[in-house]
Structure formats: structure tokens, C-alpha cells
Amino acid sequence: MKRTFSIVYIIAVCIILVVPGILWTIDAEDPRPFFDNRLPAPKPEFNLARLDPYPAQFESYFNDHFPYRNSAIFTLNYSDARFFNKSPDASAVTVGTHGWLYGGTDQLQSLLGIKPFTDEMITATIAELNYRYERCREAGAEYRLVIIPAKSSLYPEYLPTAYRAERENLPVEAFMNRCKTECKAPVLYLLDSLRAHKTERLLYQRSDSHWNDDGTYFAYRSIINWMNTDGANRKLFDLDRSQYTEGERAGDYSGMLGLGDYWKDTLYFLNGPGDSIVHERNRENYPCDSSWFSYCYQYEIAYQNTDTALPGLLVIRDSYTNNLMQRLLGSHFGRTTFIWDYWQHKLNLEIVQKEKPKVVLCMMSEQFLRNIMRYKCVDEPGGANFMSAY
Numbered sequence: 001m002k003r004t005f006s007i008v009y010i011i012a013v014c015i016i017l018v019v020p021g022i023l024w025t026i027d028a029e030d031p032r033p034f035f036d037n038r039l040p041a042p043k044p045e046f047n048l049a050r051l052d053p054y055p056a057q058f059e060s061y062f063n064d065h066f067p068y069r070n071s072a073i074f075t076l077n078y079s080d081a082r083f084f085n086k087s088p089d090a091s092a093v094t095v096g097t098h099g100w101l102y103g104g105t106d107q108l109q110s111l112l113g114i115k116p117f118t119d120e121m122i123t124a125t126i127a128e129l130n131y132r133y134e135r136c137r138e139a140g141a142e143y144r145l146v147i148i149p150a151k152s153s154l155y156p157e158y159l160p161t162a163y164r165a166e167r168e169n170l171p172v173e174a175f176m177n178r179c180k181t182e183c184k185a186p187v188l189y190l191l192d193s194l195r196a197h198k199t200e201r202l203l204y205q206r207s208d209s210h211w212n213d214d215g216t217y218f219a220y221r222s223i224i225n226w227m228n229t230d231g232a233n234r235k236l237f238d239l240d241r242s243q244y245t246e247g248e249r250a251g252d253y254s255g256m257l258g259l260g261d262y263w264k265d266t267l268y269f270l271n272g273p274g275d276s277i278v279h280e281r282n283r284e285n286y287p288c289d290s291s292w293f294s295y296c297y298q299y300e301i302a303y304q305n306t307d308t309a310l311p312g313l314l315v316i317r318d319s320y321t322n323n324l325m326q327r328l329l330g331s332h333f334g335r336t337t338f339i340w341d342y343w344q345h346k347l348n349l350e351i352v353q354k355e356k357p358k359v360v361l362c363m364m365s366e367q368f369l370r371n372i373m374r375y376k377c378v379d380e381p382g383g384a385n386f387m388s389a390y
Contacts, residue, residue: 028165040064048340062162070258075256082190085160093253099263100206101253102151102156107367108163111150112170117370124373125175126182131376132347133185136360139352141314142186143181143360146223147172148211148320149191150366172366186226189366193222205265208251209365212246213270213324227359237328243266270324277306278330286339286351293342301338303330313356314351318343321363333359344375 015112044057061272077088087095089106094102100106109115129145136143153172156164172189179187194203197198203215211219221236247267250260257263281304288296303326313333315321318338330336337355339348344362352360 092256096158113171130184141360145187146191146363148365188226205251207263208252216324278303303336305334314355314357314360316362345371348373
């Protein structure tokens with residue numbers, strides 16, 4: 001029996017050693033695509049005059065083209081994440097419980113205050129907000145800030161245990177406590193209003209960083225109610241649930257792990273509220289640095305309401321201000337322009353002066369709050385690394 005086991009073991013080891021070489025020789029095709037967020041390393045040219053870099057270059061090429069590499073990585077990532085709640089790339093994605101995915105280590109440490117948001121940083125942020133408020137007032141507009149809660153703030157119950165224990169003295173809460181008395185600009189943190197609807201509907205996608213259409217809709221209602229303090233008495237859309245279309249979609253977090261095909265959310269999409277009164281108009285074509293920003297086609301989005309007498313709105317946004325939010329907000333204003341300025345959330349004073357809106361609304365995900373002090377009114381070069389704001 002022992003001899004038989006030894007023979008089987010030796011044969012298995014030989015197969016493991018020999019089969020990859022055979023697959024490499026016959027150029028076997030991996031059924032799974034290369035899903036790293038880069039191009040695979042090219043095959044280096046063998047040149048006797050330049051042998052020094054060749055071994056490292058060939059190793060990179062071999063590692064990226066090893067037979068069934070992508071299938072092996074997928075299997076390992078899937079088993080680690082699904083069965084052990086272990087992230088294959090903790091710097092990009094944190095695996096929580098019950099299939100919930102969150103941002104990576106740096107982002108969570110920033111959101112939870114493990115990386116401090118000091119009093120001096122809050123003071124600088126408030127000073128910048130007050131400066132923006134005054135500059136907009138000079139231009140005939142009111143500057144307002146909406147902070148969209150991060151997924152970890154609205155759904156902390158699915159975070160890994162180690163992070164759930166850290167949820168005290170959160171940076172955004174410290175900022176809001178001081179802003180109540182020190183900020184000239186009105187500031188809305190959407191956490192409480194969204195939290196009130198958690199038991200009614202799922203508001204964020206489990207496999208994604210963003211809210212879903214229900215989260216978008218409830219946020220829209222809170223924003224308009226908050227803005228109605230200006231006396232405009234805007235009437236909210238009251239949506240019929242029959243307007244939803246069911247679908248399935250992978251999230252950005254599951255995509256980062258290469259698991260998009262197997263880690264999807266069932267979503268309910270709202271069909272075009274406001275479409276009858278809001279339509280896209282020609283853009284002003286504000287310059288966008290396409291050399292590094294891959295979303296220049298979304299840098300500027302512009303709408304016109306059929307009621308042209310309504311006041312104008314300029315929104316400095318990020319990806320949370322999706323198409324649904326754009327149309328919902330645009331239905332309450334005459335001319336509406338949305339600017340996605342590389343996640344910097346600057347004042348963009350030249351655009352303010354060109355658009356002449358009644359309201360300048362900065363809408364940012366909570367994770368980018370520190371960008372207010374990082375990217376002041378002075379011109380910033382395109383391509384700044386917004387991730388360092390964590």
C-alpha cells in the first residue's frame with residue numbers, strides 16, 4: 001500500500017511538472033482573459049549585445065503568459081474571497097461578510113480616522129469652503145456642498161470585524177460638528193437621510209463602491225428638500241415602483257478582483273424620470289486632460305429644461321452623480337451643467353463665471369473630503385494623483 005502511494009505521488013508530481021511545459025509548447029489558450037489592469041508583458045527580443053535586461057524581461061513575459069495563468073489566479077481569488085473573506089488585493093478591495101465588498105486598506109483607514117483628519121486639516125478645509133462661498137457670491141451664485149456617505153459608513157455591519165471596532169470619532173463627523181458653526185456654505189451629509197431608508201430598500205451595490213438607483217433617488221429627495229430653503233418650492237418626483245426594470249450587473253470592486261462574471265448584484269433600474277422635460281444640450285467643450293483622465297467624454301455633461309425661465313445649476317461631481325441623478329436634479333433647473341474634474345472637486349471659477357448658475361453644487365463621495373483643502377481655487381495641473389488624498 002505504501003509503495004503504491006509512493007508511485008502515485010511520484011507520477012502526480014511528474015505530471016504537475018511536465019504538463020505546464022507541454023501546454024506552453026503547444027501554445028494552449030487560456031479560456032479566461034488577462035484581467036490585470038494593464039497590458040501583459042511582451043515577449044522580449046533575444047539580443048546577445050543586450051543580455052543584462054533579458055532575464056528580468058523574460059520572467060515578466062513568462063509570468064504573464066504561463067499556461068492557464070488567468071484561470072489559476074481566478075480560482076485562487078474566487079476561493080479566497082468567497083469562502084475565506086480574504087481579499088486577493090487588500091490595497092484595492094476589502095472583502096466583508098455576506099458578499100459585501102469595500103474599498104482597500106488606505107481608503108478604509110482614511111474613512112475610519114485611522115489615518116487622522118486633524119483639527120488643522122479641518123480648519124484648512126473650512127477656510128477653503130468659506131473662500132469658495134464668497135467667490136461664488138461675488139459671481140452671483142450660492143456655493144453648496146453635498147457629502148455622499150461611503151459604503152462603509154452606511155453599511156458598517158458587513159465590514160470585517162477589525163474595521164467595525166474602529167468606528168469612533170470618524171473624520172467626517174468631526175468635520176460636520178465644526179462646520180455647523182464655522183462654515184458659511186451650506187453643507188449636507190446624506191448619511192442620516194439614507195440610513196432612514198435602509199430597511200425599505202437596498203441602497204448600495206454589494207459588489208460596487210456606488211449606490212444603486214434607490215440610493216440615488218432617496219439622496220435626490222434629500223438634496224431637493226434641503227435646497228428648497230431658498231424658497232423655490234421645487235416639487236419632487238414621486239416615483240411609481242412599476243417604473244423599475246430588473247437587471248444584473250457586476251460591480252467595480254468585483255471587477256478589480258477579476259470576479260465580475262461571478263460576483264454580480266441584482267439591480268432595479270429606474271426608467272427615465274424627468275425625460276419629458278430634460279434633454280441634453282450642446283456642450284461648451286471645457287478642456288479636459290485626456291492624456292491621463294480616461295473619462296473625458298464625461299468631463300462635461302449639459303442639460304436644458306423645457307422651462308427655460310428656471311435658474312441655472314452647476315454641479316462639480318464624481319461618479320456617484322450618475323445619469324439618473326443628473327436628470328432628477330436637472331428637472332428642477334433651467335440650464336444644468338455637470339463637471340467631473342478628475343475627482344479634485346475644485347471651485348472651477350472660470351466655469352462658474354461662464355455658466356452663471358444660481359447654485360454651484362459640489363457633490364463628492366465622503367472619501368474625497370480631504371480634496372477640498374488639497375485642490376484650492378488656484379489652478380492645479382491635470383493628472384494630479386487623487387488617490388493620495390486618502
